[in-house]
Amino acid sequence: SPSTPRRPVGSRAALSAVRGDADVRATLKSADAALRGLFAAYAKASPTRGVQILTFEDVLALCGDFDIAPSLVDADTLLALYRVVEKQKKARGLAYAQFLDLLALVARAALLDELATDAACVNALLFRWGLADPVRLEGLRRG
Numbered sequence: 001s002p003s004t005p006r007r008p009v010g011s012r013a014a015l016s017a018v019r020g021d022a023d024v025r026a027t028l029k030s031a032d033a034a035l036r037g038l039f040a041a042y043a044k045a046s047p048t049r050g051v052q053i054l055t056f057e058d059v060l061a062l063c064g065d066f067d068i069a070p071s072l073v074d075a076d077t078l079l080a081l082y083r084v085v086e087k088q089k090k091a092r093g094l095a096y097a098q099f100l101d102l103l104a105l106v107a108r109a110a111l112l113d114e115l116a117t118d119a120a121c122v123n124a125l126l127f128r129w130g131l132a133d134p135v136r137l138e139g140l141r142r143g
Helices: 012-019 022-030 032-042 056-065 075-087 096-111 118-128 134-142
Strands: none
Touching: 012 022, 012 075, 012 096, 012 118, 022 032, 022 096, 022 118, 032 056, 032 096, 032 134, 056 075, 075 096, 096 118
16 A cells, blocks of 8 residues: 655644644643743753743753653754754744744654654653653753
8 A cells, every 4th residue: 555645744834733733732731830840951041032942952952861862863853853943933042932842843753653643742752751740850850
């Protein structure tokens, strides 16, 4: 049987898809407090934007700590997804809302072959990989 075409993972179309998916948004919202804690643990103050941001190096550190890179996605894929999200604001680094977009894209890129929907991918990333687990974050902080 002909294989179904893969949905693009690192594109503006993919970003629009996850942004417009109510289930993805609801899944991210359900973990908002934990994800804000996670963001704050890795973010630093932007010299130009007056908000906390994640640089690509911060994202790489976070994904390494949670066994997302290179287990689920490699650094090249991560960089491509980061750039898609970062370009939307035309400023360096990701603020919190963009961080959520990136998580959704990473989940989609890593798990879409295995799971049926983008929301299921996000759910797996948050809960199976522990991104939404404050206890896991606390353990990493203590090292």
